[in-house]
Amino acid sequence: MSSGGAGSNGRAAALSARGSRIAGGARGLLDKGFDLYIADPFDRDRNPRGILNLGTSENKLCYDLIQERLTRPDMNYLAPHLLQYSDTQGIESFREEIAKFLTEYAKAPKALNPEHIVVMSGCCAVFATLSTVLCDPGDGYLIPTPYYGGINSKTWLYGGIQPVHVPLFSEVTDEESHPFQLTVEKLETALQRAKEQGIRVRALILINPHNPLGDIYPAQLLKECLEFAHRYQLHVIIDEIYMLSVYDDTTFTSVLSLDCLPDPERTHFMWGFSKDFGMCGIRVGVLYTRSHEIRKAVNKLAVFHGCPGPVQYVLSQFLSDRDWLDNVYFPTNKKRLREAQNILVDGLTEIGIPVLKSSGGLYVWADFRKFLKSQTFEAEMELWWKFLDKKLLISPGKAFCCYEPGWFRMVFSDSVDKIYLGKLGVTFYHKIICMF
Amino acid sequence: MSSGGAGSNGRAAALSARGSRIAGGARGLLDKGFDLYIADPFDRDRNPRGILNLGTSENKLCYDLIQERLTRPDMNYLAPHLLQYSDTQGIESFREEIAKFLTEYAKAPKALNPEHIVVMSGCCAVFATLSTVLCDPGDGYLIPTPYYGGINSKTWLYGGIQPVHVPLFSEVTDEESHPFQLTVEKLETALQRAKEQGIRVRALILINPHNPLGDIYPAQLLKECLEFAHRYQLHVIIDEIYMLSVYDDTTFTSVLSLDCLPDPERTHFMWGFSKDFGMCGIRVGVLYTRSHEIRKAVNKLAVFHGCPGPVQYVLSQFLSDRDWLDNVYFPTNKKRLREAQNILVDGLTEIGIPVLKSSGGLYVWADFRKFLKSQTFEAEMELWWKFLDKKLLISPGKAFCCYEPGWFRMVFSDSVDKIYLGKLGVTFYHKIICMF
Known part of the structure; x- marks a missing residue:
């Protein structure tokens, strides 16, 4: 007897149709690049000819500070309740600390409610749970x-x-003030096109500060986008994972800071510890949503994405130390981000590579178009491989679904050590560019 | 314009059809009981009239040991790589430590392969990912x-x-040696009935040591089940989360200890730190599966269920301390489990409540049938509520889909303190029973 529906080979028999779809999904270019890096990572002492990673968006500039803070005596505490089952939405005291922190740092007009928070094992899990409960298979998001x-x-x-x-x-038209500018008209056009194709659009996803552009949505545009979404009953998922990694004087407007939302029940905010605190490995993401029904659904799934009690305790302590955050961590991090960004941008400018003006995030969006053999994605990939041959990992625009070949994202926060290497890196690119 | 498919009320508009299904899923009886307990938990000093929890399967007998071990200096280490992105399958050194540990404690005939391990945020996640990649929606498991x-x-x-x-x-027939006995014939019958109902059965799930029966599958039965599954090309998911919580001298046979599996590619083992180490709050589950394709699919999903790097480090240290495990933790834990079980079973026996012979797990399966007003599940629920009125939480058989009303699972490992309270508890039941 066959178990039914299974093919003759072992693979089809082992996995379900859904499992085969999941296993067979192509790995993204960013993953491929990371795999190559992991197999041969640069290390000044142990592997000086290894791959220099300016491709993965990690902030390694402030490990010295983070490490010092996380190993202080107040972190060394292990009450039994931290090892027991607890609220799957997140331990109440941790959610309270996050609510206070976000109220202050996202400049919320009134205190955020800890009951609106769900804590999960990273922002990937926030995306997975939200997309599962807000959308049906086949639905789309703008x-x-x-x-x-x-x-x-x-x-x-x-x-x-x-x-x-x-x-x-990238081209700036008469109505626009900067490259890659978003307007509500462009959202309208895309929505109508999706409708014509029979796609039911359920949500709009915005990343702010933007990844990979590194720019920030002006308050006015943010409001227009929220009103657009409200008109069409779309959910808005705003990913503000780089919220506190703003290194110039541009005003950042968090969606949490707006006095009045057009559709509060359909506006969902996410943030985490990965980028602003350089803790990608800590796997803690935060969802803030006012909708009771959505939280109820997400909480059912949250049991699969839990964070360890001791980690929730440590991060509570960490967030509550405002003196250290305000006087040590944030000023130093901002200064180091700015310095690192300057070194990279100056180096690129020197060799004739234009870079978009960036205000936030850990990367710049650099224009290598004039170095492409032809204005195609094939030529972009060819350039990417040339960089990799020279042991330099950066991220091609194709990995960001860019419509114009020749743009690359370059991360400048790989480590304090690498600020210096950023300079070396520029020499690398120079060499490469001379090859053409 | 409507976003399509959304009803007129806010709830339908907010959630997708799938989201509504998830949000609307009834909470289980175990969850309901836990909620009641959380609102009014017994505490000898602060809330002596609160609910005594013999319902939640947590081992709180050895916190003193665990706490002492986890706060030793060797745990206080925070290398930058632990805070960075790492292998989503689990940090390699952690998987190596788990492989060594399981090889030894599950008595594997040859060293287990760390590459066959996937580490996730708890065994709930292991169930979620496995069921997603092995089955299609609507499929069934025995x-x-x-x-x-x-x-x-x-x-x-x-x-x-x-x-x-x-x-x-519970009735023991001529062919059987003990109550609630599993046989391959019963598996066959259930499989055929499912086929007749048009359900495609893809897997067999076994829990060993069993929850809630507390017994252990003999090696011979385990092999017969594996052969049965192989005949029908079913996956076997063996949940051995109580593997090291065996407190009598019965021989426990882990599926990992078998010399030769009928279908190694379809045999999947899971274990975690929750039960055997009393760390339900640490959220670390382990999948061991030999199938490359299945690991590939599960790994794609593992990014949503990641464990913090520092936790993986601490648990590596913990597992590697064999001296402490073998000479302190396991002997003490086994001794305390046995003591706690004895106190509860003796107390129950004294007042005429039969208990199945148990060898593993943190609970016993007790027969309250003669105290039911009628042999129905309504009467079972009535009795459950009477216990709760008397501030005692235990778990009704209905929560375990038992087909006979009147069985309850009683956890004996709530805390060293509660061993004593177990006695008090028995007095409680006595009182209740006198009520009938």
Whole structure:
């Protein structure tokens, strides 16, 4: 007897149709690049000829500070309740601390409610749970393009939902003030096109500060986007994972700071410890949503994405130390981000590579178009491989679904050590560019 | 314009059809009981009239030991790589430590391969990912009944798959040696019935040591079940989360200890730190599976269920201290489990409540049938509520999908303090029983 529906080979028999779809999903270019790096990582002492990683968005500039803070005596505490089952939404005292922290740092007009928070094992889990409960398989979400391409798999693997691109271009038209500018008209156009294709659009995803552009949505545009979404009963998922990694004097407007939201029940905010605190390995993401029904649904899934009690305790202590955050961590981090960004941008400018003005995030969006053999994505990939041959990992625009070949994202926060290496890196690129 | 498919009320508009299904899923009886307990927990000093929890399967007998071990200096280490992105399958050194540990304690005939391990945020996540990649929505899995009812939501919320019961009964027939005995014939019958109902059965789930029966599958029966599954190309998921919580001298046979598996590619083992180390709050579950394709699929999902780097480090240290495990922790834990079990069983026996012979797990399966007003599940619930009125939380058989009303699971490992309270508890039951 066959178990039914299974093919003749072992693979089909072992996995379900859904499992085969999941296993067979192509790995993104960013993953491929990371794999190559992991197999041969640069280390000044142990592997000086290894791959220099300016591709992965990690902030390694302040490990000295973080490490010092996390190993102080107040962190060494292990009450039995931290090892026991607890609220799957997140331990209440941790949610209270996060609510206070976000109220202050996102400049909320009134105190955020800890009951509106769900804590999960990373922002990937926030994307997975939200897309599962807000959308049905086959539904779509609008997303301005280029965008962080990892969102594709995060919304697709469990959620089975698909991006509907809102293509942005570098050329600045008469109505626009800067490259890759988002407007509500572009959202409208993309939505109508999706409708014509029979795609039910359920949500709009915005990343602010933007990844990979490194710019920040002006308050006015943010409000227009929220009103647009409200008109069409779309959910808005705002990913503010780089919220506190703003290194110039541009005013950052968190969605949590707005006095009045057009559709509070459909506006969902996410943030985590990965980027602003350089803790990608700590796996803690935060969802803030006012909708009781949505929290109820997400909480049912949260049991699969739990954070360890001791980690919740340590991060509570960490967030509550405002003296250290305000006087040590944030000023130093901002200063180091700015310095690192300057070194990279100056180096690139020197060799004739234009870079978009960036205000936040850990990367710049650099224009290598004039170095392409032809204005195609094949030529972009060829350039990417040339960089890799020279042991330099950066991220091609294709990984961000960019519509124009020749743009690359370059991360400048790989380590204090690498600020110096950023300079070396520029020499690398120079060499490469001389090859053409 | 409507976003399509949304009803007129806010709830339908906010959630997708799938989201409504997830939010609307009834909470299990075990969850309801836990909620009541959390609102009014017994505490000898602060809340002596609160609810005594003999319902939640947590081992609190050895916190003193665990706490002392986890706060030693060797745990206080925070290398930068622990805070960075790492292998989503689990940090390699942690997987190596787990492989060594399981090889030894599950008595594997040859060293287990760390590459066959996936580490996730708890065994709930292991169930969710496995059911998602092995089954399609609507598929079924065989499970001997009574069984830990939490498996229903764990396999259904993401996986959308359903249990196919293999009903077991307390009456011992001529061919059987003990109550609730599983036989391959019963598996066959259940499988055929499912086929007739048009359910595609993809897997068999076994819990060993059993929850709630507290018994252990003899090696011979385990092999017969594996052969049965192989005949029908079923996956076997063996949940051995109580593997090291065996407190009598019965020989426990882990599936990892078998020399030769009928279908190694379809045999999947899971274990975690929750029960055997009393760390339900640490959220670390382990999958061991030999199938490359299945690991590939599970790993795609593992990004949503990650464990913090520092926790992986601490648990590596913990597992590697064999001297402490062998000479301090395991002997003490076994001794305390046995003592706690004895106190409860003796107390119950004294007042005429039969208990099945148990060898493992943190609970006994007790027969309250003669105290039911009628042999119905309504009467079982009535008795459950009477216990709760008397501030005693235990778990009714219905929560385990038992086919005979009147059985209850009683946990004996709530704390060293509660061993004493176990005695008090027995007095409680006595009082209650006198009420009938």
